[in-house]
Amino acid sequence: MSIAEVDVGERVRIGGLRIARGLRDFVEREVLPGTGVDPGRFWAGTERIVDDLAPRNRELLLRRAQLQHALDAWHAGHRGADVDAAAYRAYLTEIGYLEPPPRPFTVDTANTDIEITTAPGPQLLVPVADRDFAREGVDARWGSLYRALRDTDAIPPDGPGERSLAVIAYARGVLDAAAPLVTGSHASSTGYRIAGGRLRVHLADGTITTLADTARLAGFRGDPPRPSAVLIEHHGLHIDIRIDPSGPFGRIDTAGIDDVILESGLSTIMDFEDCVAAVDVPDKVEVYRSWLELMRGSVAGVATAPDRLYTAPDGSALTLHGRALLFARIVGPLMTTDAILDARGAEVPEIILDAVIATLAALHDLRGGGTRSNSRAGAVYLAVPKQHGPAEFAFTDELFGRVEALLGLPEHTVKLGLLDEERRTTVNLAACLAAVRHRVVATGNGLLDRGADEIHTWMAAGPMPGRVAMREQRWARAYEQWHVDTCLAHGLPGRALIGLGMWPTPERMRGLLETKIDQLRQGAAMTWVPTAIAATLHAVHFHYMDVVVRQQEIAAAGPRRSLGELLHPPIAEPPPAAARRAELDATCYTVLSYVVRWIERAVASSPIPDFGGVVVLEDRATLRISTQLLANWLRHNVIGEADVLDSLRRVAGRVDERLRDEPGYRPLLPEPESTLAWRAACELIERGVDAPNGYTEPVLYRWRREYKAGTV
Numbered sequence: 001m002s003i004a005e006v007d008v009g010e011r012v013r014i015g016g017l018r019i020a021r022g023l024r025d026f027v028e029r030e031v032l033p034g035t036g037v038d039p040g041r042f043w044a045g046t047e048r049i050v051d052d053l054a055p056r057n058r059e060l061l062l063r064r065a066q067l068q069h070a071l072d073a074w075h076a077g078h079r080g081a082d083v084d085a086a087a088y089r090a091y092l093t094e095i096g097y098l099e100p101p102p103r104p105f106t107v108d109t110a111n112t113d114i115e116i117t118t119a120p121g122p123q124l125l126v127p128v129a130d131r132d133f134a135r136e137g138v139d140a141r142w143g144s145l146y147r148a149l150r151d152t153d154a155i156p157p158d159g160p161g162e163r164s165l166a167v168i169a170y171a172r173g174v175l176d177a178a179a180p181l182v183t184g185s186h187a188s189s190t191g192y193r194i195a196g197g198r199l200r201v202h203l204a205d206g207t208i209t210t211l212a213d214t215a216r217l218a219g220f221r222g223d224p225p226r227p228s229a230v231l232i233e234h235h236g237l238h239i240d241i242r243i244d245p246s247g248p249f250g251r252i253d254t255a256g257i258d259d260v261i262l263e264s265g266l267s268t269i270m271d272f273e274d275c276v277a278a279v280d281v282p283d284k285v286e287v288y289r290s291w292l293e294l295m296r297g298s299v300a301g302v303a304t305a306p307d308r309l310y311t312a313p314d315g316s317a318l319t320l321h322g323r324a325l326l327f328a329r330i331v332g333p334l335m336t337t338d339a340i341l342d343a344r345g346a347e348v349p350e351i352i353l354d355a356v357i358a359t360l361a362a363l364h365d366l367r368g369g370g371t372r373s374n375s376r377a378g379a380v381y382l383a384v385p386k387q388h389g390p391a392e393f394a395f396t397d398e399l400f401g402r403v404e405a406l407l408g409l410p411e412h413t414v415k416l417g418l419l420d421e422e423r424r425t426t427v428n429l430a431a432c433l434a435a436v437r438h439r440v441v442a443t444g445n446g447l448l449d450r451g452a453d454e455i456h457t458w459m460a461a462g463p464m465p466g467r468v469a470m471r472e473q474r475w476a477r478a479y480e481q482w483h484v485d486t487c488l489a490h491g492l493p494g495r496a497l498i499g500l501g502m503w504p505t506p507e508r509m510r511g512l513l514e515t516k517i518d519q520l521r522q523g524a525a526m527t528w529v530p531t532a533i534a535a536t537l538h539a540v541h542f543h544y545m546d547v548v549v550r551q552q553e554i555a556a557a558g559p560r561r562s563l564g565e566l567l568h569p570p571i572a573e574p575p576p577a578a579a580r581r582a583e584l585d586a587t588c589y590t591v592l593s594y595v596v597r598w599i600e601r602a603v604a605s606s607p608i609p610d611f612g613g614v615v616v617l618e619d620r621a622t623l624r625i626s627t628q629l630l631a632n633w634l635r636h637n638v639i640g641e642a643d644v645l646d647s648l649r650r651v652a653g654r655v656d657e658r659l660r661d662e663p664g665y666r667p668l669l670p671e672p673e674s675t676l677a678w679r680a681a682c683e684l685i686e687r688g689v690d691a692p693n694g695y696t697e698p699v700l701y702r703w704r705r706e707y708k709a710g711t712v
Helices: 021-031 039-077 085-094 131-139 145-150 160-178 281-295 350-366 390-407 423-427 429-435 447-457 474-489 509-515 517-521 532-544 547-557 577-601 620-635 641-659 676-686 697-711
Strands: 005-008 011-014 017-020 123-127 142-144 189-195 198-203 216-223 226-234 237-243 257-263 267-271 308-311 317-320 325-329 336-341 347-349 380-384 414-420 440-445 499-502 526-529 606-609 615-618
Touching (some): 017 021, 021 039, 021 281, 021 350, 039 350, 039 390, 123 131, 131 267, 142 145, 142 532, 160 257, 189 226, 237 532, 257 532, 281 336, 281 350, 325 350, 336 350, 347 350, 350 380, 380 440, 390 429, 423 429, 423 447, 423 474, 429 474, 440 474, 447 474, 474 499, 517 532, 577 620, 577 641, 577 697, 606 641, 620 641, 620 697, 641 676, 676 697
Parallel strands (some): 123 267, 123 526, 267 325, 325 380, 380 414, 414 440, 440 499, 499 526
Antiparallel strands (some): 005 011, 011 017, 142 257, 216 308, 308 317, 336 347, 606 615
């Protein structure tokens, strides 16, 4: 198909669209070749999608604003925590905020990969345009347990020799849980061999034993009498026991085990959204180019990890996937992009462009054009954040269907990662699932985004508790269990992963080992981690607990939480003066340290010390809840504008001290008020009440663009 192109300055007019030349060149020169998709047909089909769905997207955003206006009116007339629950619920139903429950249904997603259907495990979330992070996310599928234990605080520090022995002892405990023996313990093993298709483990007392029925010998490497690797399968995950008596650990190990490699980060979200600062056409093209590279099996031109080859117990060849299954988390419905202007000259919703380009790039994976495959089942995996309620999920379902038709893909090729981060989604979660029941493959939640939306929803009702105290409110205690229970009730296990949120402190791995298993106890089959090492350590939990059995127990017991708990107002008495000042300073520090890196250096997600010095992984969700809390306190006179400005000035020095060694950092002091970052931070706080659902993106994008314009 041929469509005339007309130059319009830095844009090209194709049909009714005015497309930035940089995007047009990237699509036609880098993405389309090898896909079999004709450029004319592609742009014409994209225009039809934009013409049909962009107005719908605007209507959905208008509906958000209308509902918030109605909520503000009700909350202003019913201030405080003593709310008539029945009257409130009736009002939410009357205005359409609470929707009728759907007819009984079961999720029926099909044609997905084993990482979705049979293998629970950790999931990473990394910025797609950061090549180092991206490679870590891809290669996180397999991780060294010995390295993770040795290089973190997972086990107490000790002398070099003692630490090596502690690593070996800990790993032996993991093997006893994941590869239990009929007799004895791996702690007393002296050798491993394969005989008659079975694993034979020699123990120090002369006993020769084998695996118990709960684990399975999946394969090996080397000669059966003296294998160099033994592969065990347990709870759908694999463990590769490396044997090398000459290795650094093997030479001090009674059985010559030099490492234990765990199947760890089974999937990774490559983020287009909160973890990146993509505000203009060059930024968006770089995001898309990074995703295109991944769909071709490389990062910065270097091939990703190869598949892993073993010999099966029957002597046949066995191949295991070497890389994490990749999702793209695209931008949600709120933002627009000037990469394409529609026939009216309006910017196109970013969600539409992201869905089209991400799926187009994935054709290189689906059609075998890359050196490393992603989906072996022929699927494309996209996660869509920040959606509010069933109508928005129905919109996403239609958008994905339109993209499939445009690119000639079978219906429901594009699968959805559903994110439960907004209150209107939480309270209508069953209806949201029903809207995407043919393509949902994973769910997840985020306490920070969800907390920010809770504050914004109740903004007019009264002052909110601090960020830490918010986690102890009734809605927060009910949130995760409600999410899991709803997903279990609609048949997600075996069809879609039920996920829960992020471990935020990448340097506190002992804490992860001690507590993150609680998310599996709550019924999660997938949980988020910030690094590959965290994925390896968290993978241990999936051997300690049988997620399938745990989900069956929870489902049999019935719902654990009620809608009333989710709707209980999180109103709190203002804290005493000293506690209020401490919360104010810590929150202002979070805002200022995040914004200065975002505005000036496009750092949207990376580890950074918090106010107390603890290294945390922050993205826009952190900023959103922080600015919403301060906006709420300003509205209800818990603090004044002068208090905020004084606090920002107090913490500016600490921000400078913490960030001064980062390449390219420009100190805020002595005149922080003259910097764009300071002005952006103030605007985010002062106008947080009016920000759509408390989102920070419109302000961040505008100030980042201004910064880039002034530094060109």
